[in-house]
Amino acid sequence: MSKGLAARAAALDILVTVLERRLPLSEAVPPAVAGLEPAERARAARLAGETLRWLDRADRMLKPFLSRPPPLRVRNVLRLALVEIFVAQAPPHAAVDAAVSLARRGPRGKAMAGLVNAVLRRATAEGPERWEALALPRLPKWLRAPLLKRWGREVVEAIEAAHLRPAPLDLTPRDGDAQALAERLGAMALPTGSVRLQDSPQLSALPGYAEGAWWVQDAAAALPARVLAAKPGERVLDLCAAPGGKTMQLAAAGAQVTALDLSPERLERVAENLARTGLQSELVAADALVWEPPGGALFDAVLVDAPCSATGTIRRHPELPHIRDARRLGELTALQARLLDRAAALTRPGGRIVFCTCSLLPAEGEDHIATALARNPALQLDSVALDLPGVEPGWIGAEGLRTRPDYWGEIGGMDGFFIAALRKSA
Template sequence: MAAPKDRRGGGDTSGLAARRAALALISAVLEEGRLLSDALADPRGMVAALDGQGRARAQRLALTTLRNIGRADRMLGPHLRKRPPPAIHNILRLALAEVHAEGAAPHGAVDAAVSLAREGGGAAALAGLVNAVLRKTTAAPPEVWQKLPVPDLPKWLRRPLIAAYGKPAVEAIEAAHLAGAPLDLTVPGDGPVPEGERLPNGTLRLAAGTQVTALPGYAEGTWWVQDAAAAFPAMVLAPQPGERVADLCAAPGGKTMQLAAAGAQVTAVDVSEARLARLRENLSRTGLEAEILAADVLDWVPAAPFDAVLLDAPCSATGTIRRHPDLPFVKRPEDVGSLTRLQAQLIDRAIAMLRPGGRLVYCTCSLLPEEGEDQVTAALARHRGLRAVDADVPGLAPEWRSGPGWRLRPDYWAGQGGMDGFYIALLVRDGG
């Protein structure tokens, strides 16, 4: 196959290099079962060879295509007698998502798709099929696409969510996943900030696709990117100036920065050196301070107990699907069992680090009750000297109470662009 001229993305006027890289990302997710974040960070990947603009375009195209695969496949169905090879199938899906979900001009998307199909060497004969199918399907009026059903979550995830929240709620969650996520900023103090909508908890919300590094206040470190739901756990912990607070499973540090900005003396612990490097960068940009420890929380024994602990435990991350549409294709039900065992062990370690009267916030960005409500209920049964307590936090609605804590869902604040799914509980150790 001839080396495509615009491989590096510089001068990628036709957008072919960005589309080619988007297809490589989609294939990494669908065919190799890799997380999009890993494929994006791969220095040998096609995206690494693009300039900033090309990279952003490739990432956006991959995200849009993954979010809309269900709709693209429904539209393609009547035009395909048999399933085409994955490379061709993904070219068709990408072009349809580009035209119908992003509003791209059909002729450009179809021409690019045909060129990409021709590049495939052995599959070159299929370029004619790509042309014929896309000419028809990209010409469909917008309302035909809009009326296609919202893509379902995979059955292993859908079933327990319907059992927990009911079918209408799961359909609303799926609609929120399809809509994607805006850009949320946590702004702890004064300084330059971009124009945006203030949410009830103080989060500043901007339109999706905004280039973060170009916004007022980025260089000054006035704010950081953090989903509105992810800002609640530190607010629930309500750290006081001078309190000793452990942030367990801390990287890349969104919650560490909230705790430090409130004046707490923070010890941030995470097992991943690579993720801690990002935490260090975040602290340095925002001018905030914390003690940073690379350690496994299961082994680490602090020198003295803490006034408060925040445990943001590793989980299925199913609450973040609107920002990470690759997750339903990559995550497996069997991953959840080992995560729930780890979460229970981490909770036990976190409780052992509290002084009498100390507070623990447990949270996960999961939609599954077994990583949220059930986990905290079981911890309360294991530890008699522990109680769940209420918190008075702006924006944290009383109707979100669920079991011993709060259940946050992507379909909440729907009119304002939704939020990630989270579970948060505030526990207090007796005594003190």
Template sequence: MDKRDDQPKPGPEARPLRRQRAVPAETPQGAPPPPPAAAPPGYLGQEESARESSGKDAGKRRRTDRRRPGEAGQGPSRKGKRPGQAATPHAARSGALRLLAAVREGATLAEAEGTLGELSPPERARARRLAAATLRHRSRAEAVLAPLLVRRPRPETLDLLQLAVTEMLGQGEAPHGAVNAAVALARAGGPKAKAAAGMVNAVLRRAAEAQAVWDAAPSPRLPGWLRSPVVARWGEVTALAIEAAHERGAPLDLTPHGATPGEALPTGSHRLPAGTQVTALPGYAEGQWWVQDAAAALPVRLLAPQAGELVADLCAAPGGKTMQLAAAGARVTAIDLSPQRLALVAENLARVGLSAGMVAADALDWRPEAPLDAVLLDAPCSATGTIRRHPELPLIRDGAMIPDLVRLQARLIDHALSLLRPGGRLVYAVCSLHPAEGEAQLDAALARHPGLRVERPDPAQWDADWITGAGAIRTRPDHWPDLGGLDGFFIVRLIRP
């Protein structure tokens, strides 16, 4: 679910995001250089391996950047502040509120980074953490606040209340600190926010006593357009487990290319705790590893590229999978619609000392000179498999883009098959939990292409829980519960007749 709006070509991925005015309080619905400011992958692009600057993200960021200081959220006006200038005592909280306000306007957290202009790197990191936690636990804060609010506050005030409740009850922040900060931020806001300072104070003092309500509240629900197909496919218990996994967030996964920190996972990725500062890890500058969710590393593992094989990576940017293919010794051509995003692939390959051919083009228009041994199609998708790392996605997306995405994915599958030699293999992958983009997409491709067959994963090499009846790999956030979960991906290996 991350694509570009600097692309001249209209497509489903360029569809404007749904504007969401507010998180309903009454329904529980709900660094650079090293590594990427994590913009959600899939629909807008994939952040897992590189500094992220997807076209759509970039466009969104530009729009966000154009906001006047202070416009995006509550808190002291940034008017007159210059980068590096001392920030207010509540700079990180104020930054978190600007991020939350931008999400209410339809931006992703990565796209809203521009609102944090004056904050120091540690303050920015804290602002990001606070905003993400507020989004991740929003149903709990709503449950705490609902009985304490006589009427629904303005959206900015609700953000402030939810942030403070999350700090107190979800993060163990001392109530007096969180309440005082919230009151100070309300007072520093405009006249309406100021008028709410007394209410903020009274409500938060009572909320501080509601730990039991917080603990008993459910995890945020998936939005209906996603929950219904998830429940239909895997059942209510699994939907609840996915929602709980989304609330827990995601650890940091690295794909090794040399000495790599972290605990080795069964699939070869290395895992570090959530919140690990990537810039502080050894080996980044030396290209010993790259950031990539453990599930995102699986499509290339299933493709099993061999040294010297001719392989195309049709939707390559920012290049996590291109690096895996090149590291295996394949002769890789990386294609991406966005020249800006393709530049990230080149940058990432250079950092890890690998190389690939680069083509900025619509994959649907590209043909190689000779038939290919293998194609990787990591298709544009809803990115609903990455909600653990992008808790804002359920609030800023709706299901309206799914039919267009499904049509585009089908066209890309058909085109990818036409590039292969007979017996060549296509790995189709999406970081989506929506069966229309995965399981149903496979059924439709098999129906369209007589003789096309699925090559099942070797059960000795793959987690049996992930192998579907049709012979694909389906990962979900509730898988690997003891290891910290993994993103939701659908991956299948197809053999051209």
């Protein structure tokens, strides 16, 4: 099998695995992928990811040419080919020939190969004009409806458009000097203190990697720790800490950090990140809802990055709309509320709490705050903490700070986060 066909076959296997087993792209690694050379493996992952990003438009393009839906594998062959032609700008003849070869390898190979050949030749004859005229891929109804209610059609369509642009790579400098790191890497210093790379280099080859001068962290994901504003010597709890970006920010500020996470395996990654950057934190594998600090000592500040639907990260994880639905949302929002209450119990009088989720859904963000304040009379909003360099006034609402994928659209966007700053009365 040629390298080009091998990468396409691996992309097809990834796509089938994601859609049939509803697995994240990071976990969908069929044997065909593992056996590829690094460059071809990256190409397969990139093609599968782009196909998931454009799946809705590919299906609209195919619909007039199919009297009934073909088997999922064949449908994915067609989707891959269309995205390769109209998004990746591959030569149509090469993409069509590869798709026919892939179809021939599956069940009813001869018949399916003929179907794929006929459909793709008719679809490509329509040209890019028809592809571009089709509506942009939409979010699934369970996610789109609450966003429409919150922000309206224009904003939701801007978010959907932002999801079609692969996310850039952002770095957090250990010493906080974004301008110096940007100059060192030939990158862009962002107004909030992160550094944005313009391409996707090999990270381990970049200056500063070996000495741990920076770590990868989306610009929006770096904001909660900046809102918390840990001070040297403060005792700070990072609740649900893995993979450790916020733990490293807090430790770099000089705080005495306790990084707590339910998963020992995920904490191993935190330990690796701390070791590379030369930062210190106490690591605790425990259930945050029942864990008690030694001696009952309360914390000066607690950061709660609660488990959520992760719908704010679709730019980086285009499979999410296709593998998630609303069924677990009630369970997640209940857990988020309990974690916020637990953070309040672990914070000393006069201490600070930052609650955040990487979700676009108000149910996982804004809707928590009024009920949390009602349950915990000792808590009050601390809107002053949200006034950070680079944070635009329009991002701050009555409940907290909201980032969206369509913000900073001209320089690559950002993940969707909700961040609330709270203070416990003395």
